[in-house]
Amino acid sequence: MGSERQQRMKALGARLKGLRGEAGLTGAVLAQRAGVGQPTVSKVENGRMVPSLDVLGRLTRALGLDESTTQEVRDLLVAVEAAPGAAELAGAKGPAESxxxxxxxxxxxxxxxxxxxxxxxxQSAEYARHVFDSAPDSTPEGVGRAVAARVERQSxxxxxxxxxxxxxxxxxxxxxxxxxxxxxxxxxxxxxxxxxxxxxxxxxxxxxxxxxxxxxxxxxxxxxxxxxxxxxxxxxxxxxxxxxxxxxxxxxxxxxxxxxxxxxxxxxxxxxxxxxxxxxxxx
CATH class of the missing domain: 3.30.870.10 (Endonuclease Chain A)
Known part of the structure; x- marks a missing residue:
C-alpha cells in the first residue's frame, strides 16, 4: 500500500476515533447505533479499512455530527480515494468505487x-476508457478495472x-x-x-x-x-x-x-x- 494513502487512512481513522471519544461512545455502542459490525469500526479507526460512503454516513449520523464536521470527515475519505496507490490496492480486491x-x-x-x-x-466502454486513460498515473490494468466497474454500475x-x-x-x-x-x-x-x-x-x-x-x-x-x-x-x-x-x-x-x-x-x-x-x- 502506498505510504501516502496509508497516512490518509490513518488520519481518517484517527479523526473518527477522536469524535467517538468526544461523543463518549465505545466502539461497540457506535457499531450498534450505526448498524455496522464492531470489527468494521475498529478497522476504520485503526486505518486498516477504507469505509464506503454508505458506512461513513452511518457512522457520522450515529455520532450526531454537525454539517461542517460531517463534511470534514467526507473530505478525508475523498483524500484517501485520491491518494497514490489506490488503483494498486484495488487490483487485489476488485475495482475501488469512487x-x-x-x-x-x-x-x-x-x-x-x-x-x-x-x-x-x-458512457460507453470505449468512451470511459478514454476518460480513465487521461487521468494522472493511469495504468492499463487500472483502466481496465475502472471501465469494467463503470459499465457494471450502469445496470x-x-x-x-x-x-x-x-x-x-x-x-x-x-x-x-x-x-x-x-x-x-x-x-x-x-x-x-x-x-x-x-x-x-x-x-x-x-x-x-x-x-x-x-x-x-x-x-x-x-x-x-x-x-x-x-x-x-x-x-x-x-x-x-x-x-x-x-x-x-x-x-x-x-x-x-x-x-x-x-x-x-x-x-x-x-x-x-x-x-x-x-x-x-x-x-
Whole structure:
C-alpha cells in the first residue's frame, strides 16, 4: 500500500476515533447505533479499512455530527480515494468505487448536469476508457478495472423504482475523444437510454442561451448529497444549504433543456455530423 494513502487512512481513522471519544461512545455502542459490525469500526479507526460512503454516513449520523464536521470527515475519505496507490490496492480486491460511484449506487433519484464530459452512467466502454486513460498515473490494468466497474454500475439505470435525470450541454455531445466512429456508437447508446422509462435525458442546445454559466459538472444523489466533479477528483457535499443551492441550479439548466422527440432529433443531427467526419477521414 502506498505510504501516502496509508497516512490518509490513518488520519481518517484517527479523526473518527477522536469524535467517538468526544461523543463518549465505545466502539461497540457506535457499531450498534450505526448498524455496522464492531470489527468494521475498529478497522476504520485503526486505518486498516477504507469505509464506503454508505458506512461513513452511518457512522457520522450515529455520532450526531454537525454539517461542517460531517463534511470534514467526507473530505478525508475523498483524500484517501485520491491518494497514490489506490488503483494498486484495488487490483487485489476488485475495482475501488469512487465517492460518486458510491453515492449513485445508494440513491433512488439521481440528477446529473454535465457541460464537458458525458455523465459516468451514460458512457460507453470505449468512451470511459478514454476518460480513465487521461487521468494522472493511469495504468492499463487500472483502466481496465475502472471501465469494467463503470459499465457494471450502469445496470442501475434499468432498475424499477430508480429515476435518473441527465442534463447536458450540446457541447458535451460534440466534445469527442478517439474517433468519430467511437462517438457514433456513444450517441447510439444515448438514443437507447433516452427511451427508458426510468431515464429523462435533456440537452441544452447551442442555439439556447444558458440561464447561467456552468463552472463544472455535478450530480445530485436523492436530496441528501451532491458530488462535485473537478480536475483533481470528486468532492461530496452534504450540507442542506449547499444541496438546496445545487438543486436550484439543476432546475435552471433543466428548464433550458430540450427533452423527448426534440432531444432525439438533436442527437440524430449530431450523429450526421460525426458520420460526415468519419467519411472525410477525420480522426
Amino acid at each position: 465517492p460518486l460511484d458510491q453515492a449513485v449506487r445508494s440513491a433512488q433519484l439521481v440528477r446529473s448536469f454535465q457541460c464537458v464530459v458525458l455523465p459516468a452512467m451514460l 442501475l439505470l434499468y432498475e424499477p423504482g430508480r429515476e435518473s435525470v441527465f442534463v447536458l450541454t450540446e457541447g458535451v455531445l460534440r466534445t469527442w475523444p478517439g474517433s468519430p466512429a467511437l462517438m457514433l456508437a456513444q450517441l447510439d447508446r444515448l438514443l437507447a437510454v433516452e427511451s427508458l422509462s426510468t431515464v429523462r435525458l435533456g440537452v441544452v442546445p447551442w442555439r439556447q442561451a444558458m440561464p447561467l454559466m456552468p463552472r463544472h459538472g455535478f450530480t445530485l444523489c436523492d436530496r441528501a448529497a451532491v458530488v462535485v466533479e473537478t480536475f483533481r477528483g470528486e468532492r461530496v457535499l452534504a450540507g442542506s444549504t449547499e444541496v438546496a443551492a445545487y438543486e436550484d441550479t439543476f432546475s435552471r439548466f433543466e428548464e433550458a433543456a430540450t427533452f423527448g422527440p426534440d432531444v432525439r432529433e438533436l442527437l440524430l443531427r449530431v450523429m450526421k455530423d460525426f458520420r460526415d467526419l468519419d467519411a472525410s477521414g477525420t480522426h
